Amino acid sequence: MAGEDPDKEITEDEGQEQVADSGDSPADNADKASESDADSELDAMIAEAVEAALAEQQDMVLRAKAEVQNTLRRRDQDVEKAHKFALEKIGGELITVVDNLERALEAVPDAGDATVKALYEGVELTLKGFVETLNRFDIEQLDPEGEPFDPQQHEAMSMVENDDVEPNTVLTVIQKGYILNGRVIRPARVMVSKATSS
DSSP states (O other), X not given: OTTOOTTSOOOHHHHHHHHHHHTOOHHHHHHHXXXXXXXXXXXXXXXXXXXXXXXXXXXXXXXXXXXXXXXHHHHHXXXXXXXXXXXXXXXXXXXXXXXXHHHHHHHOOOTTSHHHHHHHHHHHHHHHHHHHHHHHTTEEEEOOTTSBOOTTTEEEEEEEEOSSSOTTBEEEEEEOEEEETTEEEEOEEEEEEEOOOO
């Protein structure tokens, strides 16, 4: 077709030949369009799957971080409790010494004799020193006489009818209690008032 006139009209048969030569029939174009739609749908599905996997991984990372933070917080709390309550065992043993010194003072007869008076004062000073030492280590004595009964800190040994005070008032402390940093080492053993039965 090298020598053909450019102004020459193309006949219908020749036009069909040229379309056939290009290979783009309407059916082929429809196939390409459907392939293109399938590819874009596949791309969308892949993108959705990747996003879901990424979200799941991010969730797992956040959960792992939270677990680590909780573990560290629990460890810090355990260490703090260990420091605060390390003396609980030895404190429990030392308060029996205080109890014995208090009993010794109660057992002393009238301290009119000079020798007995000196002994009494010595035991009294020892007791005072013991209690001050316990206080320095945050072990405090509970002596709730005249206070309202608190079941968290007191142990009622008996109930006594008494109209002179409000019901559930501590009348007598049988044995003093002790607390360490707010935790009861030993509750105070007490006698508690109750209203007179009519």
